[in-house]
Amino acid sequence: MRERPNDAFREEAYELLAELETSLLELEDNPRDKDVIGRVFRAMHTIKGSGAMFGFDEISAFTHEIETVFDLVRNDEILVTKEMVDLCLLARDQIKAMLDAAGGHLEVDRSRTAHLVGAFRAFLPQAAPAEASPAAIPAPAAAEGAATRTWRIRFRPAHDIFANGTNPLALLRELCELGEARVVAQTDLIPPIDDLHPEVCYLYWDVILTTTADANAIRDVFIFVEDDCEMTLASIDDGGCLDDGDSRKLLGEILVERGDLSAADLERVLTERKRLGEVLVEDGLVKPGQVAAALAEQQALEKQRQNRPAADAASSLRVPAERLDKLVDLVGELVTVQSRLSQTAAGREDAVLTAVAEEVERLVEELRDLTLNIRMLPIGTTFSKFKRLVRDLSRELGKDIELETAGAETELDKTVIERLNDPLVHIIRNSIDHGIEMPEVRQVAGKPRQGTIHLSAIHSGDSVVIEIRDDGKGLDRDAIRRKAIEKGLLGEQDEPSDHDLFLLIFAAGFSTAQTVTSVSGRGVGMDVVRRAIDALRGTIDIHSEKGRGTTIRVRIPLTLAIIESLLVAIGKDRFVLPLSLVEECIELTEGDVAAAHGRNLVRVRDQLVPYLPLRRWFAMEGARPPIEQVVITSLGGQRVGFVVDHVIGEHQTVIKSLGRMYRDVQGISGATILGDGSVALILDVPQLLQGAEAEEKVATHG
């Protein structure tokens, strides 16, 4: 079950690449943003370093070239250009291709790698002299006349640093290679031998380094242990050393400058510690005294901060996804067993058993919510992918489009996010391709040249609403209508509302690229979108105004694993419906049916609601009882009833797949296990609705 280090590297690298993409796109907007440049550099550096560590030499060598260029960018020697960002994005894709190749048995296009390397070298001031730093430290060219400075570095590794396989001494050696260094090991944290744990690192080090390298180069030494250590870096500009009588004051000043210490605290600490310093000076132990004093200052500081890093380090951990899936499965089984327990308890009049059952129910519910929560991820990662899509595609088409996003922090189940990707790509592509006009056309229409696609996600009850809004030309009502009539989806005389008409673009068969794009400009693969959203038990809604733009709203349930549902029965068979869709239940008597003159309509508070007799729909045997129940559901503003024999009650439904054998079953989306161990089927409400509509159409038109 244990991951191989290679897998860990690849996983980490994929994450870094995603981050890199976001940073690069940001860089395109703010080419001078130091923070972003630093982020790009660090991402490259980490990929290079860990790549080499795990034997991905090709990736390491390639990334080195980009890193070299960014090192110059970071030192303000060259400026970020649009071409550079383009190249970097291509390079990112290439690294990804290499990673993919390492995972599978694909081949990487080496000529492409070489081409990119050549392009990157062209950015270097002189035609690519042999780079002198194949190691992890990018030594900036010393010949640039960088001033020799002295730095004070405190490197304090986390106690468990050995557990990560890091050798602090190697880091110190690396540091020493940067220039002239004096290293002082601090031993004051070493406990008495009885308390000493051999695997814990109690040491920390102070280093005085005189070097031409800059702060970044020094920080880069610690880049792999960034999260596992505390590293403070301060410049002692005048080239001074500890013998300087002012060094203590200088350290304090630097700490104040860096905002780590307030001036008042410094003052207080200095007064508190004064006596110690005095004693030491009296004893003539000037040099160790100063070290100790500086140490004491730092300790005071550490005391203030010690809780924070500890909390940070423990605040997140990486868990393989399949382990989470397994956990959810187990919780699912627990929910099933719990409902069996509750059912059993209800059947006996045993107060103790009932109390225990209730307690278990409460705990299981809590456990379920917590477990499902663990699987929640912010949707933002998907959003950043779309930024790239919009950028590349709009450029290809000669359009100027900006993607605005909101609600990237909205959380959704991991699986849902994964499965949402394709339909969203389809919708956004459509907006870019056919929704937003060419800049000139937009100008003539009195709109800004730059089109905007707004992508947002927001929580709404137990679902998330994702909205894709563009300010393009909108849907062409007449063209869609013509097309729908041609396809037989609409009668000649039908005058559907805009809303109903627009929904037709999601109908299967309606959308083929040649026919629809040429007239209405919409509909490539929109039925694919609909199918994917249906599979997620989501709904889709569309609004459009000619010349103003189109808004597509997708509503997706938060999780696919466990839902609240309504348990119903038809004959001996039991079914469940998602409770979120259920509005109410009403009775349907034989008299009602007779009064409706064969039409499947029922009156609910002065409103006629169509219904679907499930017994007939599923061709089930047995006679209908004299009084049936209609479960009224509401889906995308549309109300429809489902006729069942009995309504049993609410049920915690752990969704189980019906598997490959039953993947194409109409009207059933899955199964669940009931308290008595039998299986109930989950009704696929959107699909049933579609099916019923189609049937009606055949009845009226055919």
Add this chain to the structure above:
Amino acid sequence: MSADNQNETNQYLTFKLDREIFALGIAKVREVLDYTAITRVPKTPDFMRGVINVRGGVVPVVDLRVKFGMAPTPQTVNTCIIIVEINLEGETTVLGALADQVEEVLDLDPAQIEPAPRIGTRLRTEFIKGMGKRDEQFIIILDIDRVFSGEELASVAGGEDLAQAVRS
């Protein structure tokens, strides 16, 4: 027989469908359960009897008798559900197969197994891995992956063209 058979064990689980004896390679069989109530999934072919709960998982149950063109499996005290792991287009799927009676686990030497006769059995030849023999009675060794291969699932029941199974 063919090379791929050499990797498999020579043990087979034999079971009865109607009066015929069939066999499955023991590696394919996960467990044998007593008959339990099957939840029927509406609008599916007749040979797909429905789904059951196998230790928290939902497992489809098929009626091989219907699949092979015999009358549906009646429910008796001996009716069993054989849980098998089949390979569908490279994916392992678990399903239950109804059997009138499970007999025994039988050792069959590869030399004892003859290739499926091209004629004589009216069961589709590709469903049969080979024919074994025990006490002068033929045992039909099924290639269960083939029985449920993709195109077979797509077709409804498919009983008619299979006609009746062999009578020895």
